[in-house]
Amino acid sequence: MSLDIIDELVKNLKAPSTRIFKNREILHPEYVPEVLPHRENEIRRLAEILIVALRGERPSNALLYGLTGTGKTAVARYVVKRLVEKANSLNVKLEQAYVNTRKLDTTYRVVAQIASSIGLKIPPTGLAISEVYRRYINALENWGGVHIIVLDEVDYYVKREGDDLLYKLVRINEELKSSRVALVGITNDINFVESLDPRVRSSLGEVEIVFPPYNAEQLFDILKQRAEMAFYPGVVDDGVISFCAALAAREHGDARRALDLLRVAGEIAEREGSPKVTVDHVKRANVEIEEGRVQQSVMSLPLHQKIVLKAIIEVAKLKGSATTGEVYLKYAEIAKELGLEPLTQRRVSEIISQLDMLGLVNATVASRGRHGVTKVIRVRSDLVKTVDDLLKDVK
CATH class of the missing domain: 3.40.50.300 (P-loop containing nucleotide triphosphate hydrolases)
Incomplete structure (x- = not known):
């Protein structure tokens, strides 16, 4: 059965039903064009x-x-x-x-x-x-x-x-x-x-x-330039490019994100035999990229960072959010179960900040009056299941 799947994919590779990409490498971030707009x-x-x-x-x-x-x-x-x-x-x-x-x-x-x-x-x-x-x-x-x-x-x-x-x-x-x-x-x-x-x-x-970050108009220019070289004529219209630019502009003007969106949207269109890349393809590409980014980020974490993330999720599942102290108690419990010496609370607080930078959690500082300040940590609801599945190896 698996051999039949491979045969089918090879057949499609040799003879795609639609002509989408003229040169998909141009949409990879590593490609450096002869002209760099807005830089x-x-x-x-x-x-x-x-x-x-x-x-x-x-x-x-x-x-x-x-x-x-x-x-x-x-x-x-x-x-x-x-x-x-x-x-x-x-x-x-x-x-x-x-x-x-x-x-x-x-x-x-x-x-x-x-x-x-x-x-x-x-x-x-x-x-x-x-x-x-x-x-x-x-x-x-x-x-x-x-x-x-x-x-x-x-x-x-x-x-x-x-x-x-x-x-x-x-x-x-x-x-x-x-x-x-x-x-x-x-x-x-x-x-x-x-x-x-x-x-x-x-x-x-x-x-x-x-x-400085790119704005939506600048991202549109960058994508337009690349799209003209990467796709066959008529495959991508300006509305699709604008949508990619707007999505990436919401994430601090990330041109890599914009290029990935357009490339993956094109790959989805190609797999489906669609003659054009549509806004719907871009929306599905956004979900696909997000899942891949989360998976790559979680899998590359060192062991103690994985344990801290697991502790955050377990506490947040019960209470909706977690404080630094609650996370540390749960983290220390899991670490001891694994036979590991827990890190200090200060180090765990630094790890929480790193996880926040990666976009895996959202940590905000909240005042507790005369008891000082603490971090309130939340995990995006759309990431909980994905991250939870990836952390099953952390017992």
Whole structure:
């Protein structure tokens, strides 16, 4: 039976009943178009900072701030890519390394990817991090150019691995004679630098650029541009694009969200054999994406964060909401049942804030009069069952 299903899907893949996508890759957030609408100011600002690399000089380090989907990564990759292209035509030695530090989960892998961008081959495992770093330094000196390193989601890396590598990279030019290195950090956390060692803080954020959220009109322009390249003519009308833009604008102007909505809506239309993408397809795509986001967020949580989330849900099911103290008592109970040493109440309070940032819970501070303040935590009713099912492995 399962073989018949696969055969049917393969048949549909070879001969779709309708022509929806001309190039669906254009709707993925990783795609960087030749023109980035409504980010001209940010492009100019970053380019002005990095342009001195074309004279062989070290640019200032830059830190790009902004919420998810505000164009930080696209702008950084676009500017650096164009500068490397210009350098090649001017016979200037300039290379770039782009590293998504959320996807590369160890310092070893981060350093190895940085080193590989100038042609250094590093084995997947087997070397000390200090040795990989030493080889990178030697390769830089032998090469003799300017290396621009883009560290995406750098706040996530620092929370996981600490800021030792950042300290080395912001000081690396002190060890170099014939080469130069500049860093471009990208973060969603406006308070990120506050967590850094003061010596790293002053060097990493030599220049800071803040990316404002897109509004609905700007998102429409972005989607319109991509849709014209991604879909066949007549498949998507302006009303569908406006609806996607309006939905994404409600979530702090997230262009990634808007692109995902349009792409998944197109995939639903394609599966159904529809000749056009409709508003109904977008509505169903919104549900599909939300369920996928919740699942990915919950499954990637460390064990104690899963236990805290489970405690919140169990208390909220009985009372509609939960306070920090109630959550901590339930959390400690579950942790002990699993044979684990409970974290401190302060740490659990920090975890609740992190879950709030992920959108899995809604935590608001409420006054208790002379008893101080507490957090009142709620779970969105449409997420309770989904999250509950995903946490069944947490007994």
